Amino acid sequence: MRKIFDFHGGIHPPENKHQSTQGGIESIALPKELIIPLNQHVGAAADPVVETGQHVLKGQLIAEAHGFVSANIHAPTSGHIRAIELRTANHASGMAVLSIVLEPDGEDRWIELESCDQPETLDAQAIIAKVRAAGLAGMGGAGFPTSVKLGGKDIQTLILNAAECEPYITADDILLRHYAAEVLAGAQLLARVFPRLESILIGIEDNKPEAIASLEHALAAQPNTGNTLAIEIVVVPTKYPSGGEKQLIQLLTGKEVPSGKIPAAIGIVMQNVATARAAWRAVRYGEPLISRITTVVGKALKKQGNIEVLIGTPIAHVLSERGFRETESERVVVGGPMMGWAIEDTLAPVVKATNCLLLPSKEELPAAPPEQACIRCGLCAEACPAELLPQQLYWYARAEDQEKLRAYNIFDCIECGACSYVCPSSIPLVQYYRAAKGTIRQAEKDKRKSDQARLRFEARQERIAKAEAEKEAKRLERKKAAEEAKRKLAEKQAAEKSASAYSATESAKDSTKDSAKKDAGEPDMKAIKSEMVKEALAAAAAKKSAQQDDSSEAEKELKRLQRGLSSAESRLERARATLLKNQEEGADATRLDTLAARVKEAEQKVNDARKKLEAAQ
Numbered sequence: 001m002r003k004i005f006d007f008h009g010g011i012h013p014p015e016n017k018h019q020s021t022q023g024g025i026e027s028i029a030l031p032k033e034l035i036i037p038l039n040q041h042v043g044a045a046a047d048p049v050v051e052t053g054q055h056v057l058k059g060q061l062i063a064e065a066h067g068f069v070s071a072n073i074h075a076p077t078s079g080h081i082r083a084i085e086l087r088t089a090n091h092a093s094g095m096a097v098l099s100i101v102l103e104p105d106g107e108d109r110w111i112e113l114e115s116c117d118q119p120e121t122l123d124a125q126a127i128i129a130k131v132r133a134a135g136l137a138g139m140g141g142a143g144f145p146t147s148v149k150l151g152g153k154d155i156q157t158l159i160l161n162a163a164e165c166e167p168y169i170t171a172d173d174i175l176l177r178h179y180a181a182e183v184l185a186g187a188q189l190l191a192r193v194f195p196r197l198e199s200i201l202i203g204i205e206d207n208k209p210e211a212i213a214s215l216e217h218a219l220a221a222q223p224n225t226g227n228t229l230a231i232e233i234v235v236v237p238t239k240y241p242s243g244g245e246k247q248l249i250q251l252l253t254g255k256e257v258p259s260g261k262i263p264a265a266i267g268i269v270m271q272n273v274a275t276a277r278a279a280w281r282a283v284r285y286g287e288p289l290i291s292r293i294t295t296v297v298g299k300a301l302k303k304q305g306n307i308e309v310l311i312g313t314p315i316a317h318v319l320s321e322r323g324f325r326e327t328e329s330e331r332v333v334v335g336g337p338m339m340g341w342a343i344e345d346t347l348a349p350v351v352k353a354t355n356c357l358l359l360p361s362k363e364e365l366p367a368a369p370p371e372q373a374c375i376r377c378g379l380c381a382e383a384c385p386a387e388l389l390p391q392q393l394y395w396y397a398r399a400e401d402q403e404k405l406r407a408y409n410i411f412d413c414i415e416c417g418a419c420s421y422v423c424p425s426s427i428p429l430v431q432y433y434r435a436a437k438g439t440i441r442q443a444e445k446d447k448r449k450s451d452q453a454r455l456r457f458e459a460r461q462e463r464i465a466k467a468e469a470e471k472e473a474k475r476l477e478r479k480k481a482a483e484e485a486k487r488k489l490a491e492k493q494a495a496e497k498s499a500s501a502y503s504a505t506e507s508a509k510d511s512t513k514d515s516a517k518k519d520a521g522e523p524d525m526k527a528i529k530s531e532m533v534k535e536a537l538a539a540a541a542a543k544k545s546a547q548q549d550d551s552s553e554a555e556k557e558l559k560r561l562q563r564g565l566s567s568a569e570s571r572l573e574r575a576r577a578t579l580l581k582n583q584e585e586g587a588d589a590t591r592l593d594t595l596a597a598r599v600k601e602a603e604q605k606v607n608d609a610r611k612k613l614e615a616a617q
Helices: 124-133 171-191 209-221 245-253 273-284 315-321 379-383 390-399 402-407 418-422 429-520 525-585 589-616
Strands: 025-027 034-037 061-064 079-088 096-104 157-161 199-205 231-236 268-272 291-297 305-310 332-334 341-343 356-358
Touching: 025 171, 034 079, 061 096, 124 273, 157 171, 157 245, 157 273, 171 199, 171 209, 171 231, 171 273, 171 291, 199 209, 199 245, 209 231, 231 245, 245 268, 268 273, 291 315, 305 315, 315 332, 315 356, 379 390, 379 418, 390 402, 390 429, 402 429, 418 429, 429 525, 429 589, 525 589
Parallel strands: 025 305, 157 199, 157 268, 199 231, 291 356
Antiparallel strands: 034 096, 079 096, 291 305, 332 341, 332 356
């Protein structure tokens, strides 16, 4: 038996899981429209690859991952693209995000899928490529792109998270009861990605006996090929938040993930059991991630349970299908009561990370009592599983002291809500921490933008100074060359004038002596001087011709620089037009920043081309 360790703190809230585990996995009718956000995962939003009015098939790629930390998005069913526009997000902020609106045609026709009959023959890169193509993101609630987590090089332990510690949520429990064999197959598949892997662990709380039995039965029936690692099912005591990534790692291995680090730093990678199953189906059958099991629970519903719901289904449609009595509930909660958030607009859609919709009655989950003054009891510090000091973080969050918040490791807070749960003063501590984190992230983002702007300004000033220095050097060089040419021309003119005067005075003398010199065989000095004059005139003509050639080359250079300026101006116009189009279409801020940077770069090239032309002129 593997030794079970423990983590600091934790609480034992009412589990309330029996309400949704009485039946199997059910389905609901297709909605009239599916709203598919382009940023339903951690990282950059995907880029649409479809157009309004286009007909798509089930499983067809409709948005492509933008960058490394991003995920593909596929059509959950066949139908027509009705719009690509801003729609309400499934987020606590309630903000609108760019989404693809799909109207189902009712035929539910699949695109042709690329299956793999022998996934055990695939190498690591092929597996990662198929997982990335399928658009997998963490289905335990975090939504981190799965292919990115599979890129670890020195991983010794793979952990599948089946703890599901949050009250009410039973999506993973019901998944293991029905699809344990596919989860195990997914575990073996993911293990092939890590060449140095030594162990595969499945961590599950002891309050899920049916799921544990299903896993054990599937493990016993799994064929032993001799070239796969053994999978170990580890049952841990029920304590919230044992399903937290760092807490489950500590329970199973006794190791602690260092502050500010990820599990890969200590040779561990963790995946949710639903993600493992989705990875298996993506590689074996070529299925993209277009649906998920979601717990729909609460006393304000006529029918509670777990349903297989298409990504993009409006929450309002899910509630209608399950008999939601709106007058009996004060709020709609996405997630569980500890870490979930209330939404105002139920037209927000189900996304890849939506594992629960909680519709509590007013008696089941009453409104929080008024916040009172902190009495410094220390219960929050005792309950904190991350071993932080919640009381100090609370004071620094209220004071907006970002330096102290960082010093007290606010980003190690997993926002589990244990501190808020035990607080006798009913202080919503987690809300303060979330707001403080958001403020710090925004300040860091603003600082990065400011630093980039400063670096761009300094680089521009350096380029201008360099261009001015080069321009001045060329001017001095031209001035020096002109003075040298003027001096040589003056010397040449003086020499020609002197030669002309000398030839005039000597011509008479030479003529009287010519005959005698001819008779005596002496050289003809007049002829020699005449040849010298001819040579001097020929040299002057050659120099004039060279100057004309230089002038022709200068004209060619001017024309070349004019063409370069015209080309740079054309590129600038295209860059401005692309930026304007994206602004009108409501593109995300990251893309707009990139396009704005391209416009600035094009403007700089136009300025450089214009300066070079002016210098040549």
